[in-house]
Amino acid sequence: TGSSRPQRILKAVQKNATKGDPQSVISAIDYYCRHKEWAMNVGDDKGLILDSVLTEVNPSMALELGTYCGYSSVRIARLLSPNSKLITVEFNPAFAAIARQIIAYAGLQDKVTIVEGASGDLIPKMKERFGLKSFDFVFLDHWKDRYVPDTKLLEDCGLLRKGTVLLADNVICPGAPEYLKYVRNNPRYESRYYPSVLEYTKAEDGLEKSVFLG
Numbered sequence: 018t019g020s021s022r023p024q025r026i027l028k029a030v031q032k033n034a035t036k037g038d039p040q041s042v043i044s045a046i047d048y049y050c051r052h053k054e055w056a057m058n059v060g061d062d063k064g065l066i067l068d069s070v071l072t073e074v075n076p077s078m079a080l081e082l083g084t085y086c087g088y089s090s091v092r093i094a095r096l097l098s099p100n101s102k103l104i105t106v107e108f109n110p111a112f113a114a115i116a117r118q119i120i121a122y123a124g125l126q127d128k129v130t131i132v133e134g135a136s137g138d139l140i141p142k143m144k145e146r147f148g149l150k151s152f153d154f155v156f157l158d159h160w161k162d163r164y165v166p167d168t169k170l171l172e173d174c175g176l177l178r179k180g181t182v183l184l185a186d187n188v189i190c191p192g193a194p195e196y197l198k199y200v201r202n203n204p205r206y207e208s209r210y211y212p213s214v215l216e217y218t219k220a221e222d223g224l225e226k227s228v229f230l231g
């Protein structure tokens with residue numbers, strides 16, 4: 018049987034990027050997915066917004082829901098301060114295996130922990146498993162109908178603190194209408210939409226940044 022898209026993305030990284038150089042890994046994936054084969058990475062346009070929000074927050078503990086190939090894990094981890102960590106959740110073992118190799122190729126394996134499983138099962142175990150109080154930053158990029166239930170679960174598990182920043186991908190395309198309703202009409206969140214484009218295309222998409230007010 019042939020290779021998978023994530024396997025071909027890993028091959029493109031190994032061929033075109035420099036080991037230990039996160040920016041070259043990001044550029045290799047963006048080049049491959051723009052010119053050879055589209056893939057659902059947050060991409061370079063929305064990636065610049067992710068970079069700027071992340072730099073502003075400068076989180077000690079970051080969470081990502083939906084690792085896929087690890088593209089946004091590399092984007093996030095490369096900007097973390099020393100001793101800051103990213104936990105990324107992925108339930109497809111094949112995707113997790115590729116992501117682990119891409120994150121390691123970028124030299125970021127010491128800053129990123131990939132946890133395999135469904136977010137709904139793992140979120141309630143985070144405090145005990147990682148000895149953490151709360152997350153400073155959460156990037157939502159998994160199944161779009163899981164954004165609301167997982168946000169509520171993070172609240173209920175006390176994993177959000179006053180000032181925690183949630184950043185959600187794809188709120189226009191494929192869309193997360195329930196999530197937008199949830200965070201925009203909720204006194205416990207201060208939300209702002211960042212317009213952009215769907216990765217590697219000219220279609221409209223954007224990121225929603227929501228600050229938890231406690």
Ligand SMILES: CCc1ncnc2c1ncn2[C@@H]1O[C@H](/C=C/CNC(=O)c2cc(-c3ccc(F)cc3)cc(O)c2O)[C@@H](O)[C@H]1O
Pocket residue numbers: 057058059082083084085086106107108109112134135136137158159160161163186187190191215216
């Ligand atoms: C059960 C909870 C749960 N727990 C743990 N891991 C989970 C999970 N639910 C999902 N995963 C993993 O996350 C990734 C899925 C991500 C889902 N993302 C999109 O569907 C998407 C689509 C487009 C687009 C496609 C086609 C178009 F035409 C236009 C746009 C663009 C985008 O940027 C997109 O993010 C995979 O690795 C899943 O294994």
Ligand SMILES: [Mg+2]
Pocket residue numbers: 057058059158186187
């Ligand atoms: Mg996405």
